Amino acid sequence: MYASPAEMVKLRRQNPSRPVILCEYVHAMGNSCGGVADYWDTIYAYPRMQGAFVWDWVDQGLRKRNDKGESFFAYGGDFGDFPNDGSFCLDGLVNPDRIKHPQLDEIRKVYQPVRFRAVNLAEGKIAVTNLLAFTNLDEYDCFWTVKSNGGIVAAGKLAAVRAAPYETREIVVPVRDLSLSPTQEYFLVVSFNLKTSVPWAEAGYAVAFEQFPLNRRPAKQWTEPEKTVQLIVKETGDEILFQGAGFEYRISKKEGTFSSLSVQSRELLYKPGKINFFRPPTENDRVDVNGMKKWKKYGLDSLQPVLKKIQYEIVNPQVATVTSVFDVVNQRKEVCFEVMALYTLYASGEIRIETWIEPDARIRTLPKVGWQFYVKKELQNVRWNGFGAETYPDRKAAGIVDVFQATVDELWHSHIVPQENGNRSDIRWVTLSDNEGYGLYADGDTLMNFSVRRYSDDNIYHARHTIDLQPLDYIVFNFDYRQQGIGTATCGPGVFEPYLLHASPMQFAIRLVPAHLGIREASDIFRSAMKPLPFRPRLKKPVVTLSEPFFNKPARVKVSSTGEGETIRYTLDGTEPDEKSPLYKEPFLINQTCTVTVKPFKKGYSNELAVVRKKFELMPYSSLSLKYPAENNLPVYVLFDRQYADLGDLASGWLCFRGTDMDLLVEMTRPLPVRLIQVRFMNDWWHRVYLPGKVVFEVSADGQNFKKVFEEEYDINGKPWTIEVKQYKAEIREDNVRYVRIFAENMKTYPSWHEKAGQPSPMMTDEIELE
Known part of the structure; x- marks a missing residue:
């Protein structure tokens, strides 16, 4: 059960005289059933593969009312029951009153x-x-x-x-x-x-x-601006104003995006939009190793764009541009993305937005990439050319390309546990308009995705029942360049590799046209677009490396670049280099903690998103020694590399001890005061990894006489079904510490009640902090 297509092929090969039938697959919990077409392409390719059974048909929720009389479907824990399986009983193709979930259309099409x-x-x-x-x-x-x-x-x-x-x-x-x-x-x-x-x-x-x-998708027909119309540009203290025949647009100098889009004196925007990388997690996203565990780790659920720079240029009487450069930061104020947006505004009223994105190297996968706009609630009528059904990269076999129309409310699917839904993919164009036809047209240089809803991402993210949703006084319009697949990770494989959205440098362009869409037909707008302006080519980020894998002694910094004819400047104090900063010629030596910042320069090229900042922290440890070797042969210094392994992802940097204790001795380069000792261990019943039975911290000045400063025990029998990263933390005041011993006692074998009773049990740890 729940084998991947590749594993099905392996089962067929291993058992040449037997059929292959999956008694359960594509777990239908929440917005799910990604990859079902991949399964059946595999099944049809091999005669001995006879099929598979979706788990399951119906969500097992029960109708209930709260104190206000509001009706909702209840599930595990809503009746004061403990223990319970939470929403794990909600895994059907239809909900309890037999209203179908969108994935049923996919199953029907593939079957x-x-x-x-x-x-x-x-x-x-x-x-x-x-x-x-x-x-x-x-x-x-x-x-x-x-x-x-x-x-x-x-x-x-x-x-x-x-x-x-x-x-x-x-x-x-x-x-x-x-x-x-x-x-x-x-x-x-x-x-x-x-x-x-x-x-x-x-x-x-x-x-x-x-x-x-029947034919290839035609390329856009580029047109030149008419010389007879002009674009009026004005600057105030807070905004840049653009006016033309029947329209007025404003870009906020604080937000770096549009604060107003008005056509025939009708305002379309409720508030400024933003570049967006997050979606309210599906039930699958919450457990997928390439999903919410990684996204939350890097703070993708709390991103905010911070404007670094904004400038405008009047190119000619018909065209103007605005360039905004953002740092997109998480709640910890860490820069997760660097973004440059080039807005080109034409006297015809057309807007083109070119977007360049540079993600932080630590980020692995993304929920989505696109723009999120907040439009007036009156723009409730949606019309689009693309797939009509709810579709995602790994669930779009049922999609038919055509022109469709619906209301915003009709495009929302109400899952019992609120989550991401309603995406339409392979979008040529989409319009949102009021009952009189005034509204917003959008398309992209490539096929796009869109969704519309009356709830904020944060509200959907934290809501556990439909009665927790609070309608907004505006409409959220997501216009996305890319979207990650949805997979079936609640019980089965996560998103398959072809449908993962890996974090990498990206560039895409969209077009917005505020208009009276009852007069201007969307298909006519789509066919003809203002010719884009040429823009300066961008320099790529250099690569900064250190000669030593573990920085506990002097090491050389090397800067590599693939660009020809460019010069690289650097600083060591974290400030951004300029053309007067030291010129990089060859690897240079560092012997203390510093932030190396490098920036390439080349005449005629943009280097806005080519800055690299890398902090190298000198570790005051002369040796790290383990009494018992780790099973997965990772170097022991991964425990001090400031790269935190991911919950549920066993290959992300966890040091594994199977059937043995962890007994680590850290020797400092000199006696130092120690105020904090902290270590992380993983507890994940799904992967059969459990916490140590006991954790002990000891310190010593001479390596012979040790003082115990922390001890904590854990009973696996008390919480066998937990999934968490547990931090063992000791705040101490020891002033002459040369040695630190960290000991974790493995239970050695699984307990008698466990399905693997008697077999060696793994214990996994990553990241030790000493301060």
Whole structure:
């Protein structure tokens, strides 16, 4: 159960005479079932793979009312019950009153009884395979439709397709003679539909369908600004004002983003938007090793952009630009991202936003990357060209590209435990408008994602029931460049590698057009865009390394760069280098704690996001020795590298002792005062890793006579199901310490009640702090 597709292939190879059937897979808890198409591509590729069973059908929640009479679905712990499984009973494809969750559409699509394969789309040739065991495909009507921008170009019904069970036949759809415009995008949908009504569906219901692109997605047609119109630019103490025919925009000099977008004197924004990297975690995100555990560790749940620099330029009478540079910091004021936004404003009213992002090297994965705007609540009517169904990178087989419309409330899916939902992907364009047609158009230089909601991310994140949600007086509009998949990590694999959003330098562009969308058709706006201005090429960040893997003695700093013709300046006090700072020529020696900051320079190139700051902390330890070696052969200095291993991720830097104690002796370079000793251990029942039974700290001046300064015991039998990182901390006042001993007692073997009773038990630790 819960094997990955790769593990299924391995099971098939290991058992050549047996079928492969997963009794449970794609755990449907919350917003889930990512990767189901990957499973079935694998299953169909190997005849001995016979299928798998989703866990499970329905959320086991019970209707309850609070003291105010508000109704909600309750789950474990809501009845004063302890112990309980919390929301682990909410893992169905439908909720308790049988309203379907969006993942049911994906399951239905992947499970459909006909497989389609394009043979030659220019000729309309498609291979169809009948997966039904007893029914010929001629018992269904076969329809086809060609659409573009929401309109039907051609449609028809094919002659009966006679394909016996498990037989493959080739059909020919008459699209060969269609005249396709190079400026339009065309899609063919082929479906098999019920001829007559049956107890479970009406006549005409599509039991299987597939969509095929008939041409490449056309490139935008760039146009030059009209010389007859002008853009008026004014600067005040707090804002930069832009005016043109029928519009007025303002950019806040404090926020670095738009504080006002007004068209025909109608304000569209509620407050300034921001660059955004976070989504309210799904149930899967909360336990995925590439999800919330890492995101929270680096403070991605508390990010705020801090404006470092803003400047504007009037390029010509029709065009102006504003450049904003941000540090995006977490609650601890650590810089997680450096961002540069270049806003280009045209006299036509069009806005282009180029965004460059440099993430901190410590950050591994991201929930998403995009812009979050806060628009007036009246902009409740949504129209878009892209996938109509809720889709994510690893769950979009059911997506059909077309033009759709809905209200903001209709695009929200109410999970019993509030969480990320409602994303639409492969977006060409999207509009939000009021009942009179005034609103905001958005598109990107690439396919985008969007979602809209009436709740803040923070509210959704911390809400445990639907009654905890507090509607806002505005609409949150997420327009995202990238989004991580959703996986099935609550019980099974996390997000598969192709769908992880790795933190790396990124660049993307979006376009905003405030307009009366009842007069200006979105598809017309999409086809024609103002030509982007050329921008200066960017210098890449240099790489800064130290000659010693553990900095407890003098070492040399090396700066490497791939750029040609650039010079690199540096400082050692954390200040940003300028062209008068020392020039880097060769590796240089450091022998004390310092912050090395480097910056490349090259005429005609931008270096706004190319600054590297790296703090090297001189460790006052002459030796680190373990009485018993660690199982995973990591060097002992990983315990002092200031790189904190991740809860649940066994390969992120934890030092593992299996069946043995940890007995570490730290020798200082000289006697020092010690005020704090702290060490972290992991307790994760899911991975069968438990805390030590006892932790002891001792200090000594001579290495012979030790003084115990801390001892704490732990009984695994008291809290066997805990998942946490526990910190053992001793605040002391010892002034002449040359040696510190840290001892952790492993329980050696799993206890009698454990499924692995008698086997050697692992104990995992990372990061010791001595102050």
